[in-house]
Amino acid sequence: SQTIHQWPATLVQPVGSPLSLECTVEGTSNPNLYWYRQAAGRGLQLLFYSVGIGQISSEVPQNLSASRPQDRQFILSSKKLLLSDSGFYLCAWNPSTDTQYFGPGTRLTVL
């Protein structure tokens, strides 16, 4: 069966520090992968998606970037965090047909 992992589960970082969040999927190959951000009390905002290794599409101009170095690995990064980057970050995968399945999420607090 397929599973999706995210780490860390929680993270507290100072403003201006770098960020790296990791997402991996097991039990499948060539999935579509997605990064979302959920601000407090709000819906999900699609940040990036990837349909293959090295292929990244950005939905919203951000202080963030994404990379897909391996087929089942998706990384969200920032060189310098802003206060507004705080939120709950969700990774999701799509088995190239329909439906997205979500990871457990990372709660990021920027102080």
Next chain:
Amino acid sequence: AQTVTQSQPEMSVQEAETVTLSCTYDTSENNYYLFWYKQPPSRQMILVIRQEAYKQQNATENRFSVNFQKAAKSFSLKISDSQLGDTAMYFCAFMKLFTGNQFYFGTGTSLTVIP
């Protein structure tokens, strides 16, 4: 651009009663999917039900059913025999086919089931 609107930020229902959550969307696409996801306090996103736009028959999953009105671009979720475990945020989502199968989410409805 696709937009999804959930006009009910909060709702409550008595245990064992029925509740309907509303969702409207705007798109120029003809083929797409619609979804309802549930996010309990654990914040794990859980798929509740999905609907293919080309199917006229409304989807059902046990106590959950939808009323899909394609012309009106409306996609409401009905929860029957509400249970305490149904307390959660509910998100309506639209998926555009191809070009990465991108999802667009509404802002959510917080549902509380009252014992």
